[in-house]
Amino acid sequence: MSYDRLTHPLVRENGVLRKATWEEALERAAEGFRRNVERHGPDSFAMLSCARSTNEMNYIGQKFTRVVIGTNNVDSCNRTCHAPSVAGLSAAFGSGGGTSSYQEVEDTDVIVMWGSAARNAHPIFFQHVLKGIHKGARMFAVDPRRTGTAQWADLWLGLNVGTDIPLAHAVAREIIHAGLYNQAFIERATVGFEEFKESVEPWTLTVAEEVTGVPASAIRELAHTYARADRAQLCWTLGITEHHNATDNVRALINLALLTGHVGRYGSGLSPLRGQNNVQGGGDMGAIPNRLPGFQDILDPAIRQRFEGAWGKEIQPQYGLNLTEMLEAMAEGEVTTCYLIGENPVQSEADSLACIKRLSMLDHLVVQDIFLTKTAQMADVVLPASAAWCEADGTFTNSERRVQRVRKALDPPGEARDDIWIMCELARRLGHDWHYDGAEEVWDELRAVSPQHKGMSYQRLAELQGIQWPCPSDDSLEPPYLHGRLWETDPVKRGVPAPFAVLRHSPPVDLLDEEYPLRLTTGRRLDSYNTGVQSSGFASPLRRGETIELCPEDADRLGVVAGEEVRISSRRGSVTAPVYIDPALRPGLVFMTFHFPDEVDTNALTIEATDPISGTAEFKAAAVRVEKLVKAR
Template sequence: MKRKEKTPYVRLTEPLVRDSGVLRPATWDEALDRAAEGFRKTLDNPETFGMFSCARATNEMNYVAQKFTRSVIGTNNVDSCNRTCHAPSVAGLAKVFDSGGGTSSYQEIEDADVIVLWGSNAREAHPIFFQHVLKAVHKGAKLFVVDPRQTSTAKWGHRWLRLNVGTDIPLAHAIAREIIHAGLTNTGFIERATEGYAEFAASVEPWTLEAAEQETGVPAELIRELAHAYARADRGQLSWTLGITEHHNGTDNVLSLINLSLLAGQVGRYGAGLNPLRGQNNVQGGGDMGAIPDRLPGFQNILDAGVRAKFDAAWGSHIPPHKGLNLTQMLDAMERGALTCVYIIGENPVQSEADCEHTIKRLSNIDHLVVQDIFLTKTAQLADVVLPASAAWCESDGTFTNSERRVQRVRKALEPPEGARDDIQLLCELARRLGHDWHYDSGEQVWDELRTLSPMHAGMSYRRLEELGGIQWPCYHEDRLEPTFLHGRLWEEDPVKRGRPAPFSVIEHSPPVDLLSEEFPIRLTTGRRLDSYNTGVQSGGFSSPLRKGETLDLCEQDAVALGVREDEMVQISSRRGAIVAPVRIDEGLRPGLAFMTLHFPDEIDVNVITIEATCPVAGTAEYKAAAIRVDKLPV
């Protein structure tokens, strides 16, 4: 078993290699040779290799990372933190529309009549996006917030629908049934642009307003009001985040929301759209660049022989004709001994994965782990080789893609610390050691290669991105722009131009896997807070005037019943483990519901107690629904 070193989060400035169980400083040549030698052992059996790419790094880095995985190693086993958060969004949107991106621009949010934020505390988790929402509200738009907690976002809403955790599908079905029974469906759109309506309508029939109220806890009148407002809106926007996706049935949750947009015709035209809000600066871009196991850059299908042939000709490679393993599947393969070599760039799965002790065990026992990062994270502390990168956003030159699919230029503002090296150059160094003569002199050179292979990026030169302040994909031509919204084809009268119809999905309700019981009677849901960032690597090492660390948030009624006070330390246990944290009273919680984040894992590692149950389609874990017990600590 490898030993982890307890190290503060300071910038890495020299490579590290592991000898006799301990990480020690090394020269760059030694570290790169050691990394490459471990990778070389996988070349005879490439499926033993896996790559975790970085959702905070540039598009250019992610493109080169997935290219390294596919053309140097010869496997499609590449993924990123998209798996942890929005893989169900990509899977659901791609199934219905053949594209995994949000459908609208931020300007369209401002011009909407009705906005539904479902499972999204956007004011804290997506504050820039929320400013566009507030502009719409100030212009008269109605904001409906669907969330188990009365978050700071919910306090801005026209209505707050407080549903029970894990009952999103019954609520969506009841809204759909009400739209149908009230005669508010967009019949022309449904007949022209969709398929499977009759089967879908029959499937939601049992979910009357009364049945949904009993299951979800949302009053029937609120369900009716939301259904009528959304269906009657000229421009209706439906946005969601991890409250929808981080469930064992996350993809089904997404599909249930898409069903609503198809019923009301709220997609494919200006101001009407479906928008998953991305949590990190380049989650969208990582997927766009092909850092996912089933798509090549530009969301081109890995199973399409013609697509693979195009990339093989450009790269001089032979891309395997099958989907790779996603992050969750790679972790499972490590446990079976089928995946023995892993290259992680800028991700920290030891702290971000559910049931994290299980993840530590898996990563500790593989043959070769290389971590490329700017800090010695807990994941890096398990590595055989650590490569210090210059990956901070202000040290990079390239592009990012935000939640509205807008590709924007980023420029180096600061030089990296002495001793750190550029991510792309490190990938090139490793490729050369494995027999591939790779040389990229700039991010623009990488981007121009991408543009020759990804039609949806073809019209986005660096010059044009700078002149226009960013461009939304798709952009097929350098002399014009496409509409700001996707799927306008669905409104075409000509069936040839309209293309494949958008299918309705028949979805069954499936409650949370981690059942409440006498031993574990409280439902824990997790999320983000405004003043901290993800696993705390980039914000946890600094004092905050707003919050000093993690807390277990409870309503006052539960605190009184447990006999605990604000700031009192308690033990929180689940079926997987236990942690200790101070109590914080939150008036936005109902009895039986608790809340925590994963921002302070060095002190309180919440993912010790979250459940690893995953969506079978997307591989995303059910972070939002753990069953816990809270106990007073002995005096």
């Protein structure tokens, strides 16, 4: 156990956080919520729920927001990473989950890792990839950097940052012109093919090579191999989703699957890989502003009526604010109180200096966490939780939609309490007499209102070692892949066809020029996790701290050597970091992580430009300059 864990509640007095009793802290938190809602209305409240905590905690968190407060302003960290995946998959198929299981990656013929450094960011999933390669699958890596993942690939397509749509369009055009598209599947299961075909026509291999930087021969090889394969998996992560046009990026990859029929069958599918252990579950539980638990649309009157009957409270018939919109509303004085559970936006959000300014404008900030994060240090009330995975009973949902049980092994340290207990105590102080006899009672309430979880009792989850949704009954066990209906010959069983998307290329918002000539892209390393709150306090033989990674050519041009401190500046801020020289980088591209914000606040550099559909920021494409520091004499 880390000795930095929060062990007792804290309240702010005379500008300083001091130790408090649970009674004082809960009263202070609840009174702040009550006061602001009475003054400004329920929509002045916002909650950010935790994608590392259990499904049960996320269910109670969104219920607290909608029932106790009366607003849909609830979101989770999937806004920072995979909200575009949910939006894109939902638009195409009506469901926001990945379509395939991990086992299918082992049993496929072609694996395309697009914008995914899975060896570092998703090491468990990458073991399945390696097993697939060992069985004979070919792998393609599409990434601006020649990552550790790309080193295992048959072919690396090193594209320019922000040119994913042109590359996908060129692959699609080549498949169409070579006559390799699945005409029968397209005619039976999709709509909009002719418009899509016309939209990709300008993206010849020659034009695409000029824009993306990927050789025409490599684009052709990817197109032919993917289209000719009997089974193919297309996987992506933040290299696709952390852009200002991220949902369009996701739709561009979905187009390729629709074009070839690589979806809805065993071994063929589309897989967004989730970065935290319960990102999928947070959304499934309704900890997002536009969906109720079970990913049910909040605008549907019949769905709202079912939840209102179960919860005894009217639900607002409108979408709430997502994380990006919450921060904007704080700046406008429209959101005045915030309840943050297990998230650290001060260090995880793009343009972190702007985020700090907006949080500081709140009348009331309550943070519930296991560490005193930089965000918690700004709070009026800090509530110590038992959010660590070994301290709670409940379930998690991984990237393949598999719900798995976790069981309490340790008691939380000091006076830290279970998240559900904390929220029930707050609810009671706000006039709602909530009592849950453990996590299973919460889960059973969720199963009663979410058809896709109905057949997942704790007993079945334990017996089967996890179940993938959908699981609509106590005796059902669906195929491991989604959307098999698209292959049905009966149009009634086939249901709504999947639409192709007509998309336009939109280059990164933060333009390169003489003052900011280098493209900064960000990501993860193997040994560290997120903003370092849970990993930086432990020794690791792999850890070297934060660095700015440069290719040898750029290092020579700048006159810097490995280990030398340099200043990195964007149009938003500046930081200093030591140089790490990486021969795998191409000239003009630099790389940093966001794991070590106490040393280097990388997100002071990133741009807040967001995808209008999902609200996800463009972490992957900032314009920067790197300067040699002048030493004082």
